[in-house]
Amino acid sequence: MKVEQKKMQNALMESKDLSVFYGEYEAVKKASIPIYEKTVTAVIGPSGCGKSTFVRSLNRMNELIPGVEVKGEVLYHGDNIYDSKVDPVNLRRRIGMVFQKPNPFPKSISQNVSWGPKINGMTDALDDRVEEALKKAALWDEVKDKLDQNGLSLSGGQQQRLCIARAIAMEPEVILMDEPCSALDPISTGRVEDLLFELKKKYTIVIVTHNMQQAARISDHTAFMYQGDVIEFDETKKIFTRPSKKQTEDYVTGKFG
Amino acid sequence: MSWNETKQLKKRKILGKIFSGLCTMAAFSSVVLLVVLLSKVFFDGWAYLDWQFVTSFPSRFFEKAGIQSALMGSLWVISLTCMIAVPIGVGASIYLEEFAPKNRFTHLIHLNISNLAGVPSIVYGILGLVIFVRGFGFGRSILSASLTTALLILPIIIIASKEAIKSIPNSTRYAALALGASKWQTVRDHVIPSALPSIMTGMILAISRAIGESAPLLIIGALGYVAFNPQGPMDAFTVLPIQIFNWAARPQAEFHQLAAAGIIVLLVVLLLMNSIAIFIRYRYQRKLR
Ligand SMILES: Nc1ncnc2c1ncn2[C@@H]1O[C@H](COP(=O)(O)OP(=O)(O)OP(=O)(O)O)[C@@H](O)[C@H]1O
Ligand SMILES: [Mg+2]
Numbered sequence: 450m451k452v453e454q455k456k457m458q459n460a461l462m463e464s465k466d467l468s469v470f471y472g473e474y475e476a477v478k479k480a481s482i483p484i485y486e487k488t489v490t491a492v493i494g495p496s497g498c499g500k501s502t503f504v505r506s507l508n509r510m511n512e513l514i515p516g517v518e519v520k521g522e523v524l525y526h527g528d529n530i531y532d533s534k535v536d537p538v539n540l541r542r543r544i545g546m547v548f549q550k551p552n553p554f555p556k557s558i559s560q561n562v563s564w565g566p567k568i569n570g571m572t573d574a575l576d577d578r579v580e581e582a583l584k585k586a587a588l589w590d591e592v593k594d595k596l597d598q599n600g601l602s603l604s605g606g607q608q609q610r611l612c613i614a615r616a617i618a619m620e621p622e623v624i625l626m627d628e629p630c631s632a633l634d635p636i637s638t639g640r641v642e643d644l645l646f647e648l649k650k651k652y653t654i655v656i657v658t659h660n661m662q663q664a665a666r667i668s669d670h671t672a673f674m675y676q677g678d679v680i681e682f683d684e685t686k687k688i689f690t691r692p693s694k695k696q697t698e699d700y701v702t703g704k705f706g
Numbered sequence: 707m708s709w710n711e712t713k714q715l716k717k718r719k720i721l722g723k724i725f726s727g728l729c730t731m732a733a734f735s736s737v738v739l740l741v742v743l744l745s746k747v748f749f750d751g752w753a754y755l756d757w758q759f760v761t762s763f764p765s766r767f768f769e770k771a772g773i774q775s776a777l778m779g780s781l782w783v784i785s786l787t788c789m790i791a792v793p794i795g796v797g798a799s800i801y802l803e804e805f806a807p808k809n810r811f812t813h814l815i816h817l818n819i820s821n822l823a824g825v826p827s828i829v830y831g832i833l834g835l836v837i838f839v840r841g842f843g844f845g846r847s848i849l850s851a852s853l854t855t856a857l858l859i860l861p862i863i864i865i866a867s868k869e870a871i872k873s874i875p876n877s878t879r880y881a882a883l884a885l886g887a888s889k890w891q892t893v894r895d896h897v898i899p900s901a902l903p904s905i906m907t908g909m910i911l912a913i914s915r916a917i918g919e920s921a922p923l924l925i926i927g928a929l930g931y932v933a934f935n936p937q938g939p940m941d942a943f944t945v946l947p948i949q950i951f952n953w954a955a956r957p958q959a960e961f962h963q964l965a966a967a968g969i970i971v972l973l974v975v976l977l978l979m980n981s982i983a984i985f986i987r988y989r990y991q992r993k994l995r
Contacts, residue, residue, distance in 0.1 A: 510884060515808065542886030552877040554896055564895065565885035612881070619885055 461486040461653050462507065462623065466521035469502050469511060476502040478677040479521065484623070484670075489645060489654045491668035491685065493661065495700070498674045500657040501549075504625050507655065508544040509537040525623075542569055545616035549628040551608035553600030553615070558583075558592050561600040561611055565619045578618055586614035587644050606637025613644065617652075624648065626656040630663065642667050661701055665689045673697045751966030759967055763933040764949065768960040773968050775932040776949035779848070780917060780975065782936050783945055786852035787859065787916050788909075794856070795863030795912075796905060802864070803871040804893050816868075823861035830858040831922030839926055846927030849939040854922050859912040866908020870901040899990075906987040910980050917976055920947035946972045 460483035469477040477499040484490050484507075492500045505511040506519055509530060522529040530540055553561050562579045566572070579596075583589040588610040592603070600611050609629055616624055630638040645667050648654060658664050664671055664685065671688040673681045673696075681688060681697045692698045754768075762772020806812045834854030844850040874897050882892040898905075920928075923945055930952045932944045946968060953965040 508884065510880065513880065513883065538886055538888050540886075541884055546880075546884040548877065548880065548884075550877060552875075552881045554878065554881065555900055564882075565887070568885075568887050568891045568895070615881075615885065 459486060460484060460524075461526070463524045464503070464507070464521070465524065467503070467506060467523060468520040469499070469506050470518040470520075471502075471514070472516050476677055477506065477674075480672075480674075480679045482672050482679060482682050484653060484655055486653050487649055487651070488669040489649050489656060489667055491664040491671045492655065492657045492674060493659070493664050493671060493700070494674035494680075496659075499677045500674055501627050503674065504627050504655060504657050507623070507625055508541050508546055510541070510546060512537060542619055543621055544623040544625060545619055545621035547609070547612050547616055547624065547626040547629045549631055551605055551612050551632060553603070553608050553611050555599060555601055557597045558600050558603070558611060559596040562614050562618045565615060569619065571619075582614040582618035583611075585617050585647070586610045587640060587647075588614055604637070606633045606640060609633060609637070609641060610644070613641070613648075617648075621652065623653045623655065626654065628657050628659060631659065638663075661689075661703070673700060675700070747966045747969050749966075750963050751968070751970045754963050754967040755970055759964075760971065764931055764952075765933075768958065768964055771953075771961075771964055773946070773949060773971055775935055776944050776946045776968070777971060777975070778935045779928070779932065779943035780945040780972075782848045782939070782943065783851045783855060783923075784913065784917055784979070786848060786939060787855040788913065790852060791856035791859050791863055791912070792909065795860050796867050798860075799864045799867035799871060800893060800898070803868050804889065804897065819861050819864050823865055827858055827919055828921045828925065830854055831925030833857065834922060834926050845940070846929075846942055847940045848936055848943045851923050851926050851928060851943065851945075852939070854926055855916045855919060858919065858922060859916050862912040862915060863908055866911065867901070867905045870904030870908065871897060873904065874900050903987045903991050906983050906990075910983045913979050913983070914976055917972070917979065918947055920945065920951060923948060946975070 462484040464480050464482050466479045466481055467477060468475060468479055480499075480503055482490070482503075492503060494500055502511065507523055507530075511517045511519065519531055522531055524530075525540070525544070528535070554564065556564070559576075559579050562582050563575050566575060566578055571578070580589065580593075583592060588607060591607060592598075592611075600608065603611060609632070613624075613629070630641050633641065642663065645654060645656070649669075656664075656668065668685045670682065671685045672679055673688065673692075673694075675696055681692060681694045683693075687693075688697060689701055692701065698704075759772045760777065761774055762770060763775050764773070765771040802812065802816065806815075831854060834850060834857065838844045838850040838853045839846060844853070878896050878900065879892055882896050883889075887895075928948050929942055929944050930948065932942065936943045950965045950968040950972065953961045953968060956962075
């Protein structure tokens with residue numbers, strides 16, 4: 450408990466009674482989850498329980514969907530990101546996102562990576578930045594000879610790592626990942642998972658996943674959601690070995706979901 | 707062998723054959739019609755189609771008559787029309803698709819634009835006469851004609867560009883916005899470049915329509931006989947379709963052949979404009995690859 454409280458204090462982000470509505474429908478109900486610096490937080494739960502909705506509300510991407518309403522707050526460095534003084538454009542520079550389906554721009558590999566820094570005025574040594582990001586995303590060796598090729602010509606797994614490189618190039622503090630491996634084969638998935646271990650040395654990661662083993666392998670904390678409620682949040686080890694709620698146990702042991 | 711029952715399958719196959727036959731016939735009949743029309747035009751006009759025809763001004767004497775002033779008039783009107791209609795049309799479609807709120811009012815605008823595309827061109831002519839020729843006092847000039855034609859093709863450009871922009875998947879926009887891009891940066895660097903080939907296709911359609919229009923320009927006051935090239939946007943003018951009509955309406959057979967030659971020139975201009983647009987589109991698509 451003491452350890453928990455100490456960690457609570459240096460949570461980099463924290464959702465507090467966060468509710469998200471699609472019109473009348475409450476997709477996330479009063480979710481309160483801390484996200485600790487330089488750790489991986491997994492969000493698990495059956496389909497439709499609100500995982501994507503929750504993650505999207507951490508960098509205000511949900512605002513792009515018409516009819517979405519948010520109640521409660523998300524603290525980032527202690528400030529509520531839903532405060533009217535916060536510009537979502539600024540926020541998303543710091544909190545990057547990788548989507549479920551790889552979505553490279555229909556541009557060259559290097560342009561895919563350099564575009565973010567470029568539009569944000571980080572134009573010095575752009576080539577080095579591209580190289581570094583691609584290296585960190587474990588893609589450099591595969592693409593270093595064809596940086597001018599279209600990003601869409603890569604395989605699905607490579608595309609997803611390109612999207613990760615694109616997010617890293619912005620040097621964000623937090624990277625949100627919504628089922629980044631669901632469109633990938635096991636080998637590409639393994640690559641991305643290895644990558645996550647590397648990335649969490651520098652970045653704070655929130656990852657949505659359907660894959661229980663994946664959550665157990667890669668995350669430090671796990672939140673279990675069910676029908677919009679956060680049923681349980683704890684250290685991953687505890688969630689998967691001795692969860693305190695019956696529903697969590699049923700889910701992680703595969704009894705439902 | 708009840709699973710291998712063939713009677714019903716045969717019937718379905720025959721039906722399929724009949725349908726594809728009908729479709730082929732429909733396609734062929736239009737192609738045949740086009741070929742007949744074109745060969746008639748070429749047959750009639752070929753004799754008069756030479757460099758002298760292109761470089762001469764119209765005349766009462768058919769041996770000396772040419773199409774230069776109409777050709778120049780058409781080029782002036784089309785260029786000016788594009789300069790006016792393309793930025794406004796593409797801009798409007800970007801606003802409507804990307805920035806405008808989705809409410810009743812904008813819905814009404816969308817609906818109206820679709821309806822405007824179906825308004826007869828002569829109505830635009832009357833509008834142009836009242837607003838540009840008289841209202842703004844631009845007179846019976848190239849400028850009035852271009853503004854009127856621009857109004858006429860704006861709905862076509864807007865609708866085509868809107869569809870092009872709509873077809874860009876949201877995942878592209880989300881990818882850009884998630885990098886901390888502003889809406890405008892997203893649209894400028896990703897939406898417009900991806901939509902450009904389809905926008906160009908709409909532009910080709912619009913230009914083709916504009917270059918063949920004569921009714922609204924007659925109302926605006928394009929002249930039937932112009933023996934000089936326009937020097938500026940405020941000059942009087944004629945255009946190819948009107949010159950062609952003028953010749954075709956005369957009793958002498960020779961002038962009918964001149965009309966045919968004029969049609970060939972019009973077709974060449976049309977094809978040239980289209981190939982320029984297709985070339986740009988091709989270049990762009992290759993760059994994207
Ligand atoms: N754009 C939307 N408009 C209306 N309702 C939505 C929208 N997106 C999601 N929902 C609803 O909100 C609930 C949560 O959806 P969400 O996408 O967050 O689930 P999820 O946990 O990510 O599911 P999955 O594992 O299948 O991706 C679902 O019931 C869904 O129907
Ligand atoms: Mg989801």
